[in-house]
Amino acid sequence: RWISPDPDGGVTADDLEGVLGADTAVVALSQVDYRSGHLADLAGLTALTHDAGALVVWDLSHSAGVVPVELDAAQADFAVGCTYKYLNAGPGAPAFLYVARRHQAQAAQPIPGWFGARDVFAMGPKYEPADSIRRMLSGTPHVSGIVAIDEGVRLVAEAGIEAIHAKATGLTEMVVDLIDAWLVPHRATLATPRDPAKRGGHVTVRHPEASAVTEKMVAVGVIPDFRNPDLIRLGLSPLTTTYAEAWTALDVMHGIIAA
Secondary structure, three states: OOOOOOOOOOOOHHHHHOOOOOOOOEEEEEOEOOOOOEEOOHHHHHHHHHHOOOEEEEEOOOOOOOOOOOHHHHOOOEEEEOOOOOOOOOOOOOOEEEEOHHHOOOOOOOOOOHHHEOOOOOOOOOOOEOOOHHHHOOOOOOHHHHHHHHHHHHHHHHHOHHHHHHHHHHHHHHHHHHHHHHHHHHOOEEOOOOOHHHEOOEEEEEOOOHHHHHHHHHHOOOOOEEEOOOEEEEEOOOOOOOHHHHHHHHHHHHHHHHO
16 A cells, blocks of 8 residues: 655654554555655654564665664664665665565575575576575676775764764754745745754755756756656755855755746
8 A cells, every 4th residue: 555645744653554454564664755855763663564563674765874774773674775875875886785684584585696695606506595694685796886885885984874964964954944044935845844853864845846946956056856746855965065065055046946
């Protein structure tokens, strides 16, 4: 079943309780909503899913590297995500997969490859998966992408996720204040939770001419994301985005919307 939460928020316990049932096997959720930036209660929703007898798969694409992610503590089952966003590995970098240790012996990789074999050099007539998380690997990875991930994750570890999250909170707080002061008077509205404890590292603006505004911003060197039908998403990567850059981006956006 499909959950349709508040478009300016994300999935809550009330939303999930309304669709869980005896026939629910797996629940797929995003820790940070790709549209609004809403930060879900990973631990609470995981517990709610388990109480219904189901497994949970978390999408961490917009949370890994910008907010704390505690899968083991929450007893999450599976998680997936990308590395080209807040893990700083760049376009084309490989995705990642998390499988709780208790599931690793039974979990099967639907696209098996030699990197996931018990003996990678056996080249035998039958595929035998590794006994550990390595069984989830497939074939030879994109080597330059792996190198980029190593460096991106090293930077995140060096800075520390708590410090990164603190800067993300500061950046998004400033941007929300500028949206209220500069953009709301010109038919814009905030499409992201105001409570910093309920949002990730991006802020979204709703505007009736969002597509045209985005094109004009891109033309002058400020690159946001347009999302149908009327959303402009502002990604604020804490390791690479300064407060001055975020301020300048909102100043440019203000000039376009107010014109």
